[in-house]
Amino acid sequence: MRDHGKFFDFLEVIKRAESGEILKEADFDKKLGKKALALMKQYEIRYHPESVIPLDDGLADRVYQAAVDLFLDLGVYCTDTQRVMRFTKEELQWALENVPRDVQYGREEETVSVYPRKVEDPRDPICFFSAVGTPVTEEMFLPVARSYAQEPLADTFSGPLITSYKGIPVTSGSPIEVEAAIWNTQMLREAARQSGRPHIGIHNFQSTGEKTDATIASAQEGFGAFPGDGLFVAAIAEMKVDFERLKKVAFLRQSPYVLGALYGPLMGGYAGGPEGTAIALVAHHFLGLLGFSAERHNSFPIHIHHVCNTVREMLWLISIVGQALARNTHLIIVSNAFMASGPCTDMVIDELCAHSLTSTISGWHLNPSAVVKNRYPMRCSGMEPRIHAEVGHQVTKMGFTRREANQIVLKLIEGYEKRIPEAPIGKMFHECYQMDKIRPTDEYESLFAKKKKEWRELGFEVS
Amino acid sequence: MDLFKEMAKAVIEGDEEQTVSLAKEALAKGVDPTEAIEKGFAEGMKEIGRLFETLEIFLPQVIISAEAMTAGVEIFRHYLLGKEGDIPKKTVLLGTIQGDVHDIGKNIVKIMLESNGFKVYDLGRDVPVSNFIEKVKELNPDLIGVSALMTTTMVHMPKLMEALQESGLRTKVKIMLGGAPVLPEWAKKIGADGYGESAMEAVRVAKRLVGLQGEGKGDKA
Numbered sequence: 001m002r003d004h005g006k007f008f009d010f011l012e013v014i015k016r017a018e019s020g021e022i023l024k025e026a027d028f029d030k031k032l033g034k035k036a037l038a039l040m041k042q043y044e045i046r047y048h049p050e051s052v053i054p055l056d057d058g059l060a061d062r063v064y065q066a067a068v069d070l071f072l073d074l075g076v077y078c079t080d081t082q083r084v085m086r087f088t089k090e091e092l093q094w095a096l097e098n099v100p101r102d103v104q105y106g107r108e109e110e111t112v113s114v115y116p117r118k119v120e121d122p123r124d125p126i127c128f129f130s131a132v133g134t135p136v137t138e139e140m141f142l143p144v145a146r147s148y149a150q151e152p153l154a155d156t157f158s159g160p161l162i163t164s165y166k167g168i169p170v171t172s173g174s175p176i177e178v179e180a181a182i183w184n185t186q187m188l189r190e191a192a193r194q195s196g197r198p199h200i201g202i203h204n205f206q207s208t209g210e211k212t213d214a215t216i217a218s219a220q221e222g223f224g225a226f227p228g229d230g231l232f233v234a235a236i237a238e239m240k241v242d243f244e245r246l247k248k249v250a251f252l253r254q255s256p257y258v259l260g261a262l263y264g265p266l267m268g269g270y271a272g273g274p275e276g277t278a279i280a281l282v283a284h285h286f287l288g289l290l291g292f293s294a295e296r297h298n299s300f301p302i303h304i305h306h307v308c309n310t311v312r313e314m315l316w317l318i319s320i321v322g323q324a325l326a327r328n329t330h331l332i333i334v335s336n337a338f339m340a341s342g343p344c345t346d347m348v349i350d351e352l353c354a355h356s357l358t359s360t361i362s363g364w365h366l367n368p369s370a371v372v373k374n375r376y377p378m379r380c381s382g383m384e385p386r387i388h389a390e391v392g393h394q395v396t397k398m399g400f401t402r403r404e405a406n407q408i409v410l411k412l413i414e415g416y417e418k419r420i421p422e423a424p425i426g427k428m429f430h431e432c433y434q435m436d437k438i439r440p441t442d443e444y445e446s447l448f449a450k451k452k453k454e455w456r457e458l459g460f461e462v463s
Numbered sequence: 464m465d466l467f468k469e470m471a472k473a474v475i476e477g478d479e480e481q482t483v484s485l486a487k488e489a490l491a492k493g494v495d496p497t498e499a500i501e502k503g504f505a506e507g508m509k510e511i512g513r514l515f516e517t518l519e520i521f522l523p524q525v526i527i528s529a530e531a532m533t534a535g536v537e538i539f540r541h542y543l544l545g546k547e548g549d550i551p552k553k554t555v556l557l558g559t560i561q562g563d564v565h566d567i568g569k570n571i572v573k574i575m576l577e578s579n580g581f582k583v584y585d586l587g588r589d590v591p592v593s594n595f596i597e598k599v600k601e602l603n604p605d606l607i608g609v610s611a612l613m614t615t616t617m618v619h620m621p622k623l624m625e626a627l628q629e630s631g632l633r634t635k636v637k638i639m640l641g642g643a644p645v646l647p648e649w650a651k652k653i654g655a656d657g658y659g660e661s662a663m664e665a666v667r668v669a670k671r672l673v674g675l676q677g678e679g680k681g682d683k684a
Contacts, residue, residue: 029570033523079564079588135614135644163614172562172615210615211562237567244564266567272521304571305518305661307643375643 007095008290010253013085014246020075020083028077028084029270032238035074036276039066047274049312052413053319053358053406060119060323067282067324068092076287079236080243087290095289096329103258103295103332105156105201107228112155112201114296116330117363119323124396125365127389128334129154132370133207134380136160136429141184144429145191146438147382149200153389156201156230159188160380161208173211181209181218189224202229203260212247219255230258233292235284238270241291249292260296260334261288267314268304274313277301281321285331298367300336306420307373308340310351312413318355319362319402326363334367335359337388342372342379342426344444347416349387349451354412356391357460361405366392371426378428383440387448394462408460466494467503470535474507477527482535489539496539497550500580504532508578515575516663522571529578553673556604558586558595559642561619565612568642568662572608575662576669592623599632605673608665610642617644621653637672641665 039045043062054060068089075086103114114126129148136144145159163170165180185205192200205225206215219225233248235241252259263284265271271280281301288294299321303314318335325333337355341347348371359366368388372379395405426432432444452462466489473481482504489499511528514520540550557573559566566588573583584602586594595607611617620640627633639657640650650658657672659665 030526037523161614169618170615171618172613177615210613236564242564268518268521269567270522272523
């Protein structure tokens with residue numbers, strides 16, 4: 001049994017969801033934007049397009065303080081009760097001081113310890129290889145999942161999802177969702193076995209089932225979900241939770257699984273621009289800590305129009321949020337890569353490189369990767385996280401500073417940012433992998449090799 | 464006319480006091496309300512839409528401008544109601560499909576549609592197919608906008624299309640789809656009339672579908 005109780009009493013969360021101030025949801029949304037804007041001005045937080053990886057420690061600390069103010073003032077909205085849960089500064093401080101400094105995934109020879117990273121940390125990032133729930137056919141689920149599990153730099157892995165099971169569409173809330181969810185867990189463990197890594201941690205063993213009952217049904221050792229695997233609970237929108245998510249928390253807190261939280265605020269949405277969204281994203285970590293008892297925190301901020309996080313302002317946001325949290329907390333933070341372009345394109349390789357460089361130097365662990373906006377079926381493979389992870393490992397090996405990393409990232413962005421609105425969707429899994437060997441095609445390998453040569457010209461040598 | 468320019472400026476600046484004041488001034492000068500809205504407030508909102516599309520401004524500013532415009536339009540509405548008239552509006556029934564609680568995209572589309580002169584009936588999140596049918600019968604909208612964020616909920620969209628056919632309502636209303644896993648090809652396959660990839664695209668498609676000006680790349684999904 002894991003001890004999830006020490007950050008905050010979950011029964012208190014439930015009580016506050018039932019007894020907090022009643023507020024219209026639209027008023028809560030407006031208050032977020034207004035408050036974020038006011039804090040941005042008060043703390044003099046400014047996005048600078050030429051400083052994608054900011055060097056200013058003071059700026060990172062101000063973003064952190066603004067987020068504390070936002071969280072304490074705004075609270076967390078529960079959509080089921082239309083009430084605001086508020087927390088005190090002392091409660092937040094207590095939780096921050098008592099978070100675990102070490103979370104373990106996997107078993108036996110595959111045990112991985114995840115630790116809080118620091119800015120310009122010389123230690124390698126932990127790499128959580130993930131297909132981020134890309135839709136695939138039932139027949140392709142296993143080979144796609146294997147392409148992630150088998151990668152040497154994969155510290156853990158997770159899989160795609162299926163939209164139909166035995167010919168029946170997987171529908172939310174129906175019995176078929178439970179059937180498909182159990183199958184999903186079984187197939188992921190099978191992918192681990194077939195990759196010769198039976199004990200590797202599956203950091204999110206459920207992508208197909210979304211409802212809490214389906215998720216819990218699939219959480220059995222007999223299906224392949226072991227202690228040292230994990231699941232995620234997501235904030236449903238900016239600073240919002242609902243009972244469906246809190247039910248997952250109630251289960252996970254008393255389960256042997258690692259409880260991860262997921263936050264995906266829209267840049268340009270209710271929190272405003274990059275500055276306001278950066279403040280809100282840091283505040284989401286407090287939501288996850290106190291509301292979900294999360295042991296790890298995954299962020300996938302998304303550009304409201306481009307639906308990716310590799311454009312200039314998104315990389316700034318990722319960097320400053322990582323630095324703010326790494327400098328001021330011991331939270332285990334993980335950066336989810338969302339690419340605009342698709343597999344087996346030169347553009348996706350550059351996007352992956354820029355995202356990984358930015359995240360690694362700024363204190364994040366890595367969770368690659370959603371590609372082609374995470375919306376095109378069959379377009380994902382283990383090659384994208386391989387690229388992302390190789391870059392992350394190389395950043396620590398070369399001992400980059402933020403200044404050096406910023407120069408390289410700026411050059412990478414210049415190469416692809418104009419193409420973002422019409423980014424190529426790339427190839428499907430079976431078009432960029434040799435299906436008999438579950439290996440990338442020569443074309444994809446050559447493309448990566450070509451990019452490595454180009455990066456060398458920029459002063460970044462990935463072996 | 465300078466008054467129209469001032470009305471547009473007041474909307475862009477999100478100045479509610481000013482939009483109300485200018486609407487009253489327009490009425491006092493005998494300006495036709497519909498013309499004042501179209502050439503004044505709506506022009507301001509069009510610029511807000513452009514600025515949001517290029518992210519020179521963000522959603523909070525759009526909301527403030529939309530509220531300022533609504534306050535001004537209300538002045539005209541009160542005037543017309545007193546004369547047994549009203550400002551005609553195209554109507555949209557909006558909702559996130561059954562099983563799906565992710566409604567931020569739908570909410571942004573709602574703001575943009577209202578800002579562009581539509582009357583929006585928002586059914587909220589996790590809306591059962593049967594509720595859509597009941598509301599179409601009750602409200603007789605020009606358009607239904609449906610969103611989904613998950614593959615496990617978008618499968619309810621074809622069920623909505625079937626239910627509309629079975630109840631004889633399909634020919635009476637246009638359907639526009641949106642949401643992360645929804646692709647234009649899929650929207651076309653299940654027989655939707657339009658597809659909006661973004662909030663601004665949704666406005667363009669909605670206008671086209673109800674016979675107003677505007678066309679989007681996904682409107683023939």
